[in-house]
Amino acid sequence: MLELSGITKSYGTHRVLDDVGFTVAPGRLTGFVGGNGAGKTTTMRIVLGVLARDAGRVELNGSPVTAADRRRFGYMPEERGLYPKMRVLDHIVYLARLHGFSKPDATVRATALLEELGLGERLQDDVETLSLGNQQRAQIAAALVHDPEVLILDEPFSGLDPLAVDVVAGVLQNRAAQGASVLFSSHQLDVVERLCDDLVIIAGGQIRAAGTREQLRSEHAQRRYELVSAGDVGWLRDDPGVEIHEFDGGYALFDADSDETVQRVLRRAVESGDVASFAPRHPSLAQIFKEVIQ
């Protein structure tokens, strides 16, 4: 369990992080969402210790993170970079050895990982000869090769085609299933929504929402329902507890002000004609995001 609390960071008079705190649980994928300049990268760099914090604590399993702990972290920086003139396999092996693996171990691991990421054919090529998407895969291999306990990935999906997104998502889920704590940031809210177990939303250097995906959804659910009926549902307009968002003959998307209203609407709908569907509509991550950052 990686736990941040009270993290503060200022550049001059500009406060970029203000009392940032959240947890990243083992075995789960935690999505870190926020606009440009919200403080995602700064937070991640502080967790990795490549940037000093002004105040606050970063703890792993209840005790402050040490340099030795950080060696068990995997990191993918925001701005990608590997040595351009190094062979892909050599590069990943080198990083594994810096994390303490013997040369033969490092080679076995790096080869398996690169193959898993679809770079099996390019092991002996220089990094600079790879396409951007493939360099991205190599970058992910660099973060994963030492089987880190904690994974911190800054925008791991940007620049990947949908197929590559699936490959990388699969690899991350695999790592989480093996017990790693995975924190990743992304602008692609649909990907985050699909993958994440937990969510952290940051805006203006402050954490605006944090919790499991279901928890956030139910917290931000506004009793929004979708009704599909054989008859006309125009009567909905007259119900005082209902606010209609979309309406089209037998279709309506509406917010109800209370559970009683929901039940009343359902009874009325059944009386008025055959109901094809009546279901709550969960807010999408994009909606929650827009709501909490305001």
Add this chain to the structure above:
Amino acid sequence: MNATPLSTPSVAPSFPQSVWLVAEREVGSKLRSKAFLISTGILLLIALVSVVWGGFAAQSSNAVKVAVTSDTAAVADQLGDAVEPTQAADADAARELVASGDVDAALVPSDEGSFGFAVVVEESAPSGLMQMLSQTPPVEILSPSGTDGMLRYLVALGFGLIFFMAALTFGSTIAQSVVEEKATRVVELLISAIPTRALLAGKVVGNTILAMGQIIGLAAIVIVGLTVTGQGELLSGLGAPLVWFAVFFLFGFVLLAALFAAAASMVSRQEDIGSTTTPLTFLVMAPYFLVIFFNDNDLVMTIMSYVPFSAPVAMPVRIFLGEAQWWEPLLSLAILLASCAAAIWIGAKIYEHSILRMGARVKLAEALAG
């Protein structure tokens, strides 16, 4: 997925192990570079050619060829090895040898003047021969110079040039490699795995190995070349200075490498390297120019042999000239070692404070203060 499960943690490498891994990569990546291999090959070839050419030049006779008659043979004999006499039947035959270009001059019997012979030449008299024939009073030298001026100049030039080229080549290499890591952000991955100081130390060690490798390669070629071409005499004089040069170069280079790495860490782009490393480049070039201009000035050479940046050049030259007392290189080396330690300390400080700061050039005061 056949990766080992999380329950088998890797053991963090020790500090020396981390340093060695970084050094190994520095050396390996340089050895993969064709440009580096070719330039090193050319450098070694130039050294080989100049040693061999020097050997032939020394062996080829530069004696003046003169034609003599039976009357003047005795004059030529007095001049010894400096002339190579050719016996001619008579004065006319000797003149013909001069005209045909077979000899440089002819000594023929003559009644003019007090010499009893005359010099016959084609166009102008060889000055060397005329000096030998002219009479000069005996000269008594009270304090003979151990080594002649030309050799002194060449040895000073050689040490100066090698130091200047090797230090600049590998100083720039380490600077470029630091900025490459910074510009590509590899450095963020590296220092999340190993301490910043281990990274810096590894880079210095790796480039020092490369630079020393080149110096030792050059020295080996010079020694073998001199031996094979029969210039053993010069070699016996150069042996000790060469060893001292290698020792001084080792620490002198570590000193410079730490400073080059620190200077480079302050900028974020390859184009900006010059803005922080130029002062260092002057420091590296200074000893080269100073030994060229002042190699016969005892005071300047003595001062230079104690200043850490020029000691690797000046001290071996003074040892070669026999001007240094036995304790002088040791004292100078102690000063160099102390400066080396100080440079590493300051360099590491600047490097640690600058390596993650992207964008504008980090100011020196900020880099030192953190």
